[in-house]
Amino acid sequence: MTGDNLTTQEREGGTVFAPKFDALGLLTAVIIDDSDGKVLVVAHMNTQALEATIETGKVHFWSRSRASLWMKGETSGNVLNVAQIMVDCDQDALVIRAIPAGPTCHTGAQSCFYRLLDTESGSPVLKQV
Template sequence: MADSASAEREQGRRFMPKFDDKGLLSAVVTDSESGEVLMVAFMDQAALDATRRTGKAHFHSRSRGKLWMKGESSGHVLEVTEILVDCDQDALVLKARPAGPTCHTGARSCFYRLLNGDELERVEG
């Protein structure tokens, strides 16, 4: 039997994000029009708050240990149109309108290669 906090988190109406032991949760970003998966990143409370406040996707950079807004240097921001929350509130899907390529490589999506056997094939021109 689930405790009341778990029941509220899984079936209630209150937003109760469940961050991991490092204070992070996963965020999958999709194109709000096509549904294409654009990227996966991590959010901490500050990134979640900034995203909700500004409408622009913010994340926690694990390598730099700080908050960053997607596109802060490239201009390729992600305008968040909707946030979906999974059943136990430890992962989000951000539906967004990208202002240019999402991947730091210049690809539209970070998922531009297909695994074929032991080889990677580019699936985007």
């Protein structure tokens, strides 16, 4: 999975999958629920996480805080089964449509995005969605 020799035209319009990792060796992965399109989680993948995701059909991430590979749901059982992987134009971000086997967030919420930033009262406050 390397595309160092690709032109911009080849990277953006060709058929070669050549993910473009950042200086830390990561790319952003936005995971959405395949059934309704709601954002479940945003995390990072390195080469190892991306390869494991493609190979197993279960979403894997690179934990920056633990500096380790992890599969979503490896302890809870709430895995994210890959339905489709979409790649952005310059191949530095992914949108993965997934079928969740339970809540996605470690808090027990269906999505990690369960609060809304409300600014109408003057000071920003978080409200449950």
